Amino acid sequence: MINTLIGDIGHASVIVAFVAAVVSSYAYFMASRNKVELSGDNSWRNLARGAFYVHGAAVMLIIFTLFNIIYEHRYEYYYAWSHSSNHLPVYYMISCFWEGQEGSFLLWIFWHVLLGFVLINANKKNKVWEAPVMAMFSFVQLFLTSMIMGVVIGDMKIGSSPFILMRDFMTDAPVFAMDPNFVPQDGTGLNPLLQNYWMVIHPPTLFLGFAATLIPFAFAMAGLWKGKYTEWVKPALPWAHFAAVVLGIGIVMGAYWAYETLNFGGYWNWDPVENAVYIPWLVLVGAIHTMIAYRRGKSGLKASYILVMASFLLILYATFLTRSGILGNASVHSFTDLGLSGQLFAYLAAFAVLAVALLVYRWKYIPTTEKELSTYSGEFWVFIGAVVLCLAAFQVLFTTSIPVWNSFLGFIGIESNVALPADQIEHYTKFQLWGGVAVAVLSGIGQLLWWRKGDKGGFMDAITLPAMLTLLFASLIIVLSKLGVLNETIDNPAYITLLVAGLFSIFANLSIILNLIHKKVSLSGGAVAHIGIAMMLIGIMFSSGYSNIISQNISGMVYSREFPEELNRDNVLLWRNAPVEMDKYTVSYHGQFQEVIGVPGYVDRELLFPTADPYKAIARGQVKAEDKVYFETGDTLELLSPENTYYQVNYKVRETGKAFTLYPRAQVNENMGLLASPDIKHSADMDLYTHVSGLAPEEKEWGELKEYVVSAGDTLILNDYVAVFNGIEPIKQVPGVQLAMGDVAVQADLKILGENKNYHAHPVLMIKDQMMGRVPEEIADLGLRLTFMNIDTENNKFTIGVNATQKDWIILKAMEKPFVSVLWIGTIVMSIGFVMAIVRRKDEGAGARVAKPQEKRKAQAA
Template sequence: MAGSIVLTLALVFSLFSMTMFYFGYRRDEQAQKYLKFARLGYHAMAMMVIVASTLLLYIILTHQYQYHYVFNYSNSDLPLGLLLSTFWAGQEGSFMLWILMTTLIGIGLQSYTEKRGDLEPRVMMVYTLATTFLLIMVSPMMKNPFAYIWQGESPFIEVKYFNQQLLQSLAFIPNFLFGNEGGNPTHLKIDREFMGNLAATQYQLSDILVLGKGLNPLLQNFWMQIHPPILFAGFSAATVPFAFAISALIKNDYQDWVRQSIPWVLGCAGILGLGIMLGGYWAYGVLGWGGYWAWDPVENSSLVPWIVSVAAIHTMLVQIRTQKKDPEKGRYLITNIILSVFTYVLVVYSTFLTRSGILGDSSVHSFAEPGRTVYIFLVIFVVTFTGLGFGMVLFRLKSLLKISKAGEESTLSRELALFMASFTLGMSALIVFAGTSAPIFGIKVEVDFYNTMHVPLGIILMAINGLSIILKWKTTDSKKMKADLLRTGAITAVISAAAIFIGGVDKVMMILLLVASVFALVVNGEVMIRIMRGGQNKLGAYIAHIGMALFILGVIGSSAFSSEQEIDLEKGKTAKVLGYDVTFVGLEPFQENGHTKYHCKLDVKMGSSSSIVKPVMYVADFNNSLMREPDMNYGLLSDFYVAPVGFDDGMQNPDGDAMTISEGKEISAAGVQIKYKEFIKPDMAAMTTDADFNMGVRAIITKDGKSVEKDLLYSRIGGKMQADPVILDEFGVTLTLKTVNPGDKVATVIVADKDGNTSKSAPKEVLTIHASIKPMINLVWAGVLVAVFGFVVSTVRRLKETQQMQ
């Protein structure tokens, strides 16, 4: 109750502050008085948000499971770090995190704008509109993190979460117990009537409800504690360029807004880029599919605003350059306004995609269906900020067109190169946006679509990356440019030829991408060394460009040069796996967070070097699914990546042979061939509640040239997981789906002949692994860190420049 009141007060103060900033922009004797009220209102709102966040953290740390959010995402078995991370594990908490980050950034923004004329009321008026919308999202009528458990969607809670002794001792409890067909109680109904009966006793709900559902096993990772806060800080920072753009349109004054805004755009791009790639590193180290970017719609939805923010930086630099010579002009002004607006609008749109439930069957990252009211409000959220941004652009279009006219650029100019870079980034954003939005219309976009479209764009971007540094502002001396190109081209040719020869690259597009990336690396590296010798501090852009070139080289190496193999490893025997000698030593049980897990111990040798790799397998209590965690033999030039697929303990299964199979693969057993055609996706909303759902494998079974397609389903019915055997009389076999993991889509199928006989001869322990070698993967991580450092350096430089404008 206290938390809900505090959030309501925060919303009231946010509305008050926004109104006062509006009146504070009026140029009369009352303006300063309104501004004082506006600042007080904003700081009061900020204090309420901090208090609400502290209260949410308190009820999580003290395990107050009577709160719906705490019950659904935490439990007492979690270590402190992961327990803290449950703050942002669900919809309500992640909105709270977003609000908290937005509020804290707003404090700095208010101080920044206060010192710059009438900028404060214009910018903060728009900024507090964003905080108001976010606060409405966590208000009592929406996704309130302080809602009690009996206010949730389903009043039925499994009895395993309750104090069993109290359940048996309280006389009214049987009236609220519900069970299965056998009459055994499985769920307790917690509603207002139950709470009325409980109030008549000496107990509170917290005395009876003693366990929480806990954190999804895929989220129980160190990076869960770091990745979301950084990502949401990036989302929050994206609000600032939007506010600056709208403030310029409000006043119809465009002389200084880009120089005032660009430090915030740089900061937004750096933070958001870091957050995105931390998510990629998390996927690489935990999910077990050997990659770091799957072009998942939810992943893409955060990538698009980042691409747009980077595009904005390039054209903003041109406007700053042109306005130094003529403050009344501004090259690419309209482009910069639109890109600044789009950066935040696309963040809001990504929120709609992620939280509306519209991607429920298309992304493993999306939240469950939030309900009709929240869905409608999310639509209003998107429409409001899109309408505000583009409505203001149309309103001021005549003035914008007049100021934007600054003549044509020379073909050999840095201005044109920067515009082309921005345009190419815009094309990338458009492609990802289209693919990400396609599921709304029932269209499934494959990963190959993104890869195929982005290789040529990557070639163009890396080429422009280098050329934009060689080219000069306004125009470039052709002889000087030719000399620079000959020198850097020769170095590029030598390095590229060596890389192509050593790596054995034979695909034309990959060769071109590699050459373009090396060219960008050489040009920026040469200029950076020259600048450092001169003692100048304008290194940010070159560092960021070098980082992106390293990143692209890492992408090429880890994808084009990657090799993989799936193999069965019999315990105690050594097998050759991608050039390594790998021995399965055995399973080693260990305890983590109160649960038993198993290290699959592998002895990995290459020549005289030896290492131990320990991927993990376990059955999660959270969803009764087999979970797999990869492990790696890390190397400077490449990683040997091992993901467990399945384990056979060698004991005869009374129902048949347990066979592990991955999507797209084929196995043979009991005289038939079974091809795993595709994964049958479950209803994501049902999976996150107690509702029934089906998931499974669509398989093609072949024998003697005859094939048939069947769905092998694994279902939850009435709270219990079960699988229905598929009997194929014509083939003489019975197939039963034992387990399937919706994360990596690996399935275990029981195969038996019509008499229930298996094909095994002697018991033996066999571990199935998927191994891969990831060359130059470290360049991906190093490239991102170098690029982010470049953004930091550029941000500091631009902030110093704005201080000189005061």
């Protein structure tokens, strides 16, 4: 019988979480009313807190039950069956948790719970903000929790439950008609592309960033609601920094996952899903700049309201884009509509209408300054920078939303077939590149004017040294590239402009840091973040603009007319053990390897005898790594991921003789075709990026069996290779076969002289249960399969059968990506800058809280 208790607990917990969110949002709303606050009555507030804590506890129980279903392989539940399998390591089971839409919603809900707990405790002393901010939090939780309810009322479905049983989800499957209690023995497994350690940490980081954008939004809404039009900025600003840094790190984590897992040769492909996260991050960074400008010069408050609200609403819009199925034909990612598109739209519409209506209603009450911003004021350039960020976001938003416009027009009866740009990378890049130039220049000028005297003379003094250093270093880099010191010649005017702008931003902000470092280090957080962004721009310029394919086909032949032109042109064909010259390297392919649990690195597949269980193999010989023996002949080994094969590719630099080995990974998936992941040789100035583009067929076409009758010591020619038959010997173990008393097994010993090394083959002939059996030996390097056919005991002769096939081969693509490390280092520097800014803003808030009692005492004394 199917045990449904754990699922019932989980589903009941969802209902409790939803009801508690309703109670909490209503109670916090009541607690926010002015007459309740003035009366000092805390009953509504206490009820709201209690309800939110109940909501949090229910969410934790939902998480526990869902992970238990996955971890315990409870395949009676559709979620476990469709996202996990028996052999997944625990860390990939964690990825299974949020691979499905229900699990990712739950992850989002979880972060909101934790952040809500932090806000409740942080505002216990300052009760002004708790009720209105947490009312917004609880209201959001109400919508999110409804996404996983899975309740059907008549023809209306509310949410999609992760606790639905297989028999209820697949009602038309014949197996459940025959046996309603049928439980599959294994699940379909985690998407192969998601079986990567970055997919264990990237989604939680990204969803924490999503969740954190709610906090500044909630403070802004609370400020409008309660008439505290200016006070909200101070508590919201550190959280805006936090949301921006976490969301930014999450985005770059996803980029790095794509870089080392996917094979398009980069880290950003302008896919709609990537764009949907990039857009709110740009707007949020713009909001931070306007909030900072307001804190200093009391200007830009209305812009801060607009941008803070827009950043959260764009997160909701991104959620609608990626989960409604509307981008199903526009993205390489796999999207399915779980029937939630209506709910997702209602979620977006509810908060968009609420935010816009409240902002319009309170617009005339929002203070504005009569102060005119001069062109030599830091606030002016900060505001211009925010405008540039928003324009860059709008360009991406407009194009990404084309499928939405088409669907909307079709909904109102207007036919629209506007297509996305044919070359989306070129389309986005030509705009975003100049946006990057503007951001770099403005971040340098703005910082100089922010911290230096705001007049023409002071600005000219401040900009002189950074400008001179910029011209010096830019000229030096360009000259070195012309002289061939760098691998690429920098001659593209757009790239030269971006390089100059990036260097200027680095030197301008570095001068600010050097001037501030003796005062207070945390003051320079903005300058550090700007240096990081400038480094990222320079790293993107080099690694994308000057990426160089070195695996050009110079053989003069077409590999296959069925292959696309790009594959025939930009890839090299490698026969096994046959070196090929490729650019400055000599490259050779040396076989297929797999991961064995307990053995570092990779193990040659020729040492692994397959068994009926694909996750187990028997050692044909000693399994060693770095001269240490891990398994002996006949031992049973466990394979980590038998579907993945690693192809050993040796590189040798012809000029220096330096050699190294890469192991690009590939698998042939029934549903997804060839899935290839690169292996990357990292260095300070360049990454060598290598992946497999084509493979020899797994099912080989063997030629006609040729039999040779030989005696010990005979020499024979096998497929143009010289072989020596050394004789036979009895063996006690046969891989994959259990020998009993009376069974006999012998193996032949042949030495084959290959082009680069000698090979030993040991085909087996055995008599088991009075029946003759054979275990052939395959030498993939030579394209040979040898079978011990028979023994003539009277004449001491032995029959060896030989089949030949085409030698093993792979098609390889390799490219050099210069200075991509500058991008990753820049991300770290940017993150450090954001963290410094968070610390500074928190210190300012703490200082303000300390100052108030002191001011009060001074007033009383006066």
